[in-house]
Amino acid sequence: MDPFRYGQVVSGEYFCPRPELAKALQGYIKAGQNVYVQGERRIGKTSLISETVAGLPAHRPVYIDLLGIKSVDMLVKEIAAAVIRMGDKRDNLFERMGKYLARLGLSFSFDPVTAFPSVAIIPGARPDGPDSLDAALDLIGSIHTAKRPVVVILDEFQAILGLKNHAGIVARMRGKIQFQPKIPYVFAGSIRHKMEALFVSPDSPFFKSAVQLSVGPLDEKIFRKHLAGRFKKGKREISDTVLDEVFRVCDGITGDVQQFCSALWSVTEEKTRITEKALPEALAVIFGRERAGYEATVENISEQQLKCLVGVARHGGRETTGIDFLGKTGIPLAASAQKALERLVQLRILFRQRAEYRFTNPFFREWLLSRGF
Ligand SMILES: Nc1ncnc2c1ncn2[C@@H]1O[C@H](COP(=O)(O)OP(=O)(O)OP(=O)(O)O)[C@@H](O)[C@H]1O
Ligand SMILES: [Mg+2]
Numbered sequence: 117m118d119p120f121r122y123g124q125v126v127s128g129e130y131f132c133p134r135p136e137l138a139k140a141l142q143g144y145i146k147a148g149q150n151v152y153v154q155g156e157r158r159i160g161k162t163s164l165i166s167e168t169v170a171g172l173p174a175h176r177p178v179y180i181d182l183l184g185i186k187s188v189d190m191l192v193k194e195i196a197a198a199v200i201r202m203g204d205k206r207d208n209l210f211e212r213m214g215k216y217l218a219r220l221g222l223s224f225s226f227d228p229v230t231a232f233p234s235v236a237i238i239p240g241a242r243p244d245g246p247d248s249l250d251a252a253l254d255l256i257g258s259i260h261t262a263k264r265p266v267v268v269i270l271d272e273f274q275a276i277l278g279l280k281n282h283a284g285i286v287a288r289m290r291g292k293i294q295f296q297p298k299i300p301y302v303f304a305g306s307i308r309h310k311m312e313a314l315f316v317s318p319d320s321p322f323f324k325s326a327v328q329l330s331v332g333p334l335d336e337k338i339f340r341k342h343l344a345g346r347f348k349k350g351k352r353e354i355s356d357t358v359l360d361e362v363f364r365v366c367d368g369i370t371g372d373v374q375q376f377c378s379a380l381w382s383v384t385e386e387k388t389r390i391t392e393k394a395l396p397e398a399l400a401v402i403f404g405r406e407r408a409g410y411e412a413t414v415e416n417i418s419e420q421q422l423k424c425l426v427g428v429a430r431h432g433g434r435e436t437t438g439i440d441f442l443g444k445t446g447i448p449l450a451a452s453a454q455k456a457l458e459r460l461v462q463l464r465i466l467f468r469q470r471a472e473y474r475f476t477n478p479f480f481r482e483w484l485l486s487r488g489f
Contacts (some may be wrong), residue, residue: 118351122371126163127170128350132334132342134164138211140441141168141329145175145267145300145403147204150293152273152315153304155331156467157476158371161304164331175267176202178256184274188249188285191276195252196222199259202266207259211235216258219251244412249285253292260299272451273303274310286314290321303324333368351386359392366478375402375479399486402479410483423447424456426489428466429481433473439464 121130141164144151155161169177173281180198185191196213206293213224221289222235260266279285284430293301303326305311312323333339340359347354356381366372380399384390405489414422427445428436435441436457437450457473460466466473475481 118378118381119346120374120381125400127167127270129168131163134334137164137329137331138168138171141170144327145172148298148300150301150326151329152173152311152326153307153329153331153383154311156369157306158369159331160332160370161306161331162271163301167303169267175265177269178266179269181271183272185275187279190219192248192252193222193237196235196364199255200235203259212258216251216255220248240355243270247287249262251291253360257296257299265298267302269302269304270326271304274307274314279309287321292327298379306475334370336363336368347381350381352381353389354383355389355391358392358395361395365482367391384484399482406479410480420447421460422452422454422489425460425465426484428473429484434471436473
């Protein structure tokens with residue numbers, strides 16, 4: 117069985133320890149301190165948070181994923197569902213939900229087949245959005261006790277900025293959370309400028325309301341050891357030079373490294389040592405799975421944008437307005453290159469890290485190069 121996991125939260129043997137970050141996060145949670153966890157896509161934020169919380173036996177996680185949340189109603193339903201998932205008999209959820217139902221505009225029932233509790237929005241009974249959000253946060257507050265504390269995780273929190281009237285909603289949330297000083301809220305997000313707009317901008321209600329915890333790549337030495345151990349578990353041996361190439365292509369992004377290793381594992385035989393020969397085969401497996409997306413991307417962008425993209429793939433994403441970059445890509449004006457690159461960032465094909473444009477998906481970059489665009 118494939119000893120690597122990617123595209124999902126990892127725990128247990130699949131989780132490579134990050135003791136410093138885990139210790140810091142545990143400290144904040146125990147102190148009831150709000151934290152905002154910042155880091156690139158697929159770097160390991162959600163896994164770190166869930167593994168850390170799992171290591172705090174007293175704390176009960178209310179895990180709310182805001183990805184795809186389009187309205188306050190959906191958010192409220194998500195919060196109520198998270199509370200129900202986490203709660204147990206001692207929380208008297210039925211009674212408690214009864215108390216909050218009207219304010220939440222939700223119905224609560226047990227599935228007759230699975231016996232799982234579930235919530236649904238009552239048609240026509242939608243209370244005014246922000247009121248029900250207040251009620252949902254009150255519901256969280258009501259199940260928190262000193263002996264059985266909760267920790268609230270709001271993952272992909274930047275999605276809140278996509279809601280209509282988000283300024284009012286954010287202010288209202290902040291108001292409520294402020295009055296729950298003992299409950300630690302962990303806000304996580306991967307879109308840096310949006311998270312900064314929420315927590316670092318002096319205009320935001322959340323300004324200075326949470327300490328920042330940055331999640332970067334895993335320590336390479338520790339991660340390599342972990343990966344070598346996983347290969348061993350999968351009855352293969354990996355050479356250092358192959359791992360060098362994996363880290364170069366993926367730039368150390370945790371999830372991408374795991375995806376590459378999984379592909380390497382899948383194209384090799386038991387009881388063998390994996391050598392460089394396997395690299396193109398592994399990439400071909402990844403390209404095969406992702407090709408439709410790559411092709412759609414190339415078709416949907418302009419010629420200028422494609423030239424820039426290929427330029428970044430070939431020459432790197434620094435000094436993209438310099439004569440060198442413009443000459444190599446054949447783009448006449450620095451302003452045109454700038455505009456094209458900004459659009460590629462908006463489309464999430466590239467992202468900006470300090471003064472550099474980088475590929476969101478490193479395998480897409482390798483595919484572009486392999487196709488000789
Ligand atoms: N500590 C870890 N040890 C081993 N692999 C990890 C670790 N953390 C993350 N990964 C790998 O990275 C992948 C993405 O992890 P996770 O979903 O936690 O990241 P994330 O930063 O929350 O990503 P996103 O921004 O997409 O939500 C996992 O599926 C796994 O392959
Ligand atoms: Mg995540």
